[in-house]
Amino acid sequence: MASSLEITSKGQGSIEVASGQTVKLECHFTLAPEDLAPLDIEWSLLASDNQKEDKVVILYSGDRAFEDYPVMKGRVHFNMADPKNGDASINLTGLRPSDTGTYQCKVKKAPGIRSRKILLTVMVKPSRPRCYAEGPTEQGKDVVLRCVCKEGTNPLQYTWEKISDSKLLPASAVLDPVGGTMNVRNASTSVSGTYRCKATNLVGNEECILHVNITPPPNTAGIIAGAIIAVLLILIIIAIILFCCCRARQRKKYEKEICNEIREDVPPPKSRVSTARSFTSVGSHRSSLGSMTPSNLHEYALKPQYDKIPSSEDFDRPPSHTPLAPPVLPAPAAAPRMAGPNLSRMGGIPVMIPAQNRDGSIV
Known part of the structure; x- marks a missing residue:
């Protein structure tokens, strides 16, 4: 039996949103x-692969709406509170790119069954593009202007326009609306100005501004000469530093060698006579003088001085040199005989000398 449900x-x-x-x-x-049967309304997201199961989005059955399905939980509602009046439309909020797909509305009231499919495409609006000049913007060279969006659902279309001076694009400009580039060949100073790039897709558009300044070519010869001079100065400074370091190292090494060198021709330092020995020698000398008599004064004058400190000339004399004989001195004159009172005035101390025989024994 044919049904009249439509x-x-x-x-x-x-729909693109x-x-x-x-x-x-x-x-x-x-x-x-x-x-005559109860009314059932079912919205589902059809699987892109036939082997997968369709996902229920929202359901109306037994005079009640069921909206808590995980596909779009909290973001889907019936357009009318009571769909029995003939409006099974739904509203989807907070759309995401993952919501893209084919949605099916199926109305059942036995024996009648009807359905309708809608393709929903959730697109991302273009983000603010970035405009920049690729490479040097010098006169006589090819200048490439680029416009790029980080986000945005394809197809994206890029358009360039000049918004300063004559507002006309250069005659040699080549545009790429898909890649977003504008190539200006053999650029001249007239290319300088302000440009605007607009990125557009089915759900929106964004734009950016770029200021272009074409400069004369640089003085290559001057740059090369300056670079050579700078390199030479650096090399000279490095050479001076190395020279100073070498001189300082050689000087330090020379001073170290001088400190460690042993001189064979330098005499040893003079020994110091201790104070105790000096006082002992002086005391014994005075005792000897005090015990002298006129008879042995002459013998004391002829005795060699054994406590004399050798001078530096004795050390400077080569070992192979034969010592010279002491010079012959004339016989001293007989010392005048002094009387006892005169010796006492001179500080002499009278000493009694015991008598000795010829063998040297004391009598």
């Missing part, structure tokens, strides 16, 4: 008296 919506079968926005998927229907 879906009357004749809207678009494909920007990410983050809200969209309404329409599904209107009419019932007939022959449709």
